[in-house]
Amino acid sequence: MKIFLASLLVFGLAIDLVVSQAALPGQFPSHGALIFQGRICGATILNNRHVLSAASCGLSPTFERLPVAAYTLHLGVVHIPTTPGMAIIQFYIHEEYNPHHEHWNNIAVFRTALTIILDLPPPAPFSAVETYNRIVPDGENCVLVGWVAPPQHTVIPLQHQVQEIFSREYCNSLPQVAGSVLDSMVCAGNILVNPNPCPNNPGGALYCYGRLFAIMSHNRQCGMPNAPGVYTQYRFYEHWIQVQMNRTDTPPAGPTPPPGGHSGGKSIVGIPLFTLLSLLTLRLLA
Numbered sequence: 001m002k003i004f005l006a007s008l009l010v011f012g013l014a015i016d017l018v019v020s021q022a023a024l025p026g027q028f029p030s031h032g033a034l035i036f037q038g039r040i041c042g043a044t045i046l047n048n049r050h051v052l053s054a055a056s057c058g059l060s061p062t063f064e065r066l067p068v069a070a071y072t073l074h075l076g077v078v079h080i081p082t083t084p085g086m087a088i089i090q091f092y093i094h095e096e097y098n099p100h101h102e103h104w105n106n107i108a109v110f111r112t113a114l115t116i117i118l119d120l121p122p123p124a125p126f127s128a129v130e131t132y133n134r135i136v137p138d139g140e141n142c143v144l145v146g147w148v149a150p151p152q153h154t155v156i157p158l159q160h161q162v163q164e165i166f167s168r169e170y171c172n173s174l175p176q177v178a179g180s181v182l183d184s185m186v187c188a189g190n191i192l193v194n195p196n197p198c199p200n201n202p203g204g205a206l207y208c209y210g211r212l213f214a215i216m217s218h219n220r221q222c223g224m225p226n227a228p229g230v231y232t233q234y235r236f237y238e239h240w241i242q243v244q245m246n247r248t249d250t251p252p253a254g255p256t257p258p259p260g261g262h263s264g265g266k267s268i269v270g271i272p273l274f275t276l277l278s279l280l281t282l283r284l285l286a
Contacts, residue, residue, distance in 0.1 A: 020148060020199060023078045023158040028145050030129035030212070031158065031205055032075040034110065035085065036066065040147050040156065042203035043073060044129050044212055046109070048116045050245050052129075053203035054215060054232070055097035055108045063099055063255050073112060076125030078158045080147070087113035092244040092251060094237075102180040106202070106217040107232050109244040132211035133235035138167040142188060142208040144229070146199025146216065159199050163188035163206065166228050176227045177219060184236040186214050189228030206231050 023031075032043040034053055041057035051073065060066055072085035089112070094105040118128055136142065141162050148159045171187035172179040181187050188206060204216035214231035234241075 020159040020161040023145065023160055025078055026123045026125070027078075028158065028160065028205075029076065029124060029127045031145050032073055032077075032126070033080050033147055033156075033158075034088075034203065035072045035074065035080065036070040040080075040149065040201050042146050042199075042201055042205055042216060043075075043110065044203075044205050044215065045075065045116060045118075045126055046241065047128055047245065048118050049112055051110050051112070052212075052215060052234075052241065053108050053110055054217060055093040055106045056099060056103065056202050056218070058091050058093045058108050058110075059099065065093070065251065065253050065255075067253075071110070073110070075116065079155045081155075086116075089113045090250070092247060094240065102182075103218045103230070104182065105184075105232075105237075107215065107237050107240075109241055111245075129205075130211045131234050131238070132208055132213045133238060136165055136186070136208045136213055138165055140165045140208060142206050142213060144188070144199050144204055144206050144216070146201050146204030148199055161199060162190075163229070164190065165208075171228055171230075174228070177230065180219070181230055184233055185217065186231050186233055187219075187228040188231065200229070 030045045032045065032051060034041040034043045034051075034057055036057075037060070039057075041053050043051040043053045046052050058066060068088050068090060071088040071091075073088055074080050074083055074085045077083055088110050091108055091110040093108045097103075097105045097107070099106075116126065118124070118126070141164055143160050144163045145158065145160045147156050149156050165186060165188050168181050168183075168185075168187070171177045171181045177187065186206075200216070202216050202218070205212055206214040206216070212234055214233045217230045217232045219228070219230045
């Protein structure tokens with residue numbers, strides 16, 4: 001089904017394909033918001049102690065790791081602020097994330113201070129996400145879920161919008177993307193102009209076939225045709241996510257690797273070792 005169709009069923013609701021729609025209570029029970037230093041990032045519930053977001057959400061504008069006390073997590077809501085929120089006690093940024101180098105490995109796991117109660121009777125206010133770890137074909141329609149901050153906002157709503165999966169070759173040919181989409185990423189957007197506010201916060205969730213397929217990384221430009229967002233695919237990081245949820249160490253404070261550098265392994269022609277191994281494994285399994 002292509003993006004020029006007039007409407008599409010999203011989690012049981014008919015929505016417009018270009019204009020963002022307000023989420024209804026319980027429609028996206030796995031989606032939350034990380035609030036910190038006047039910024040908002042999307043957060044997806046992985047289990048009763050962890051949420052998934054973007055690595056860029058763990059850093060200051062000068063790329064310093066932020067203190068855990070800076071964060072408040074909001075779950076089970078479609079507007080913020082509506083609840084006091086939950087504290088974060090630890091987070092793990094991908095060790096080879098480099099904001100200076102096209103946002104490779106833009107993914108992070110955040111640990112909550114309290115247990116997220118997931119076994120409530122329906123309709124439960126929140127639940128752990130179901131994930132999709134296969135290839136999604138070009139031209140498929142998926143759904144971006146995220147927070148929209150209208151001008152002079154006092155309440156920030158959760159919204160969703162249909163996004164078409166574009167081919168990697170097409171995206172890399174666009175000047176807005178400039179060849180930054182790697183195999184571990186995917187780009188999606190609209191071919192039509194939408195002048196209205198849209199979900200564009202890092203960590204926003206891209207659902208395909210009703211399951212989490214990727215999270216927002218960078219480049220999302222609201223109101224612009226052929227200006228797709230770039231997303232980090234979940235399937236490339238499934239093992240890495242599981243490892244982070246079992247960690248007990250405290251990552252050191254300080255900046256991310258400097259431009260051209262990274263940590264956690266050597267590279268070949270500037271590509272981090274983790275990325276090379278992930279790409280090789282998936283190609284062998286394909």
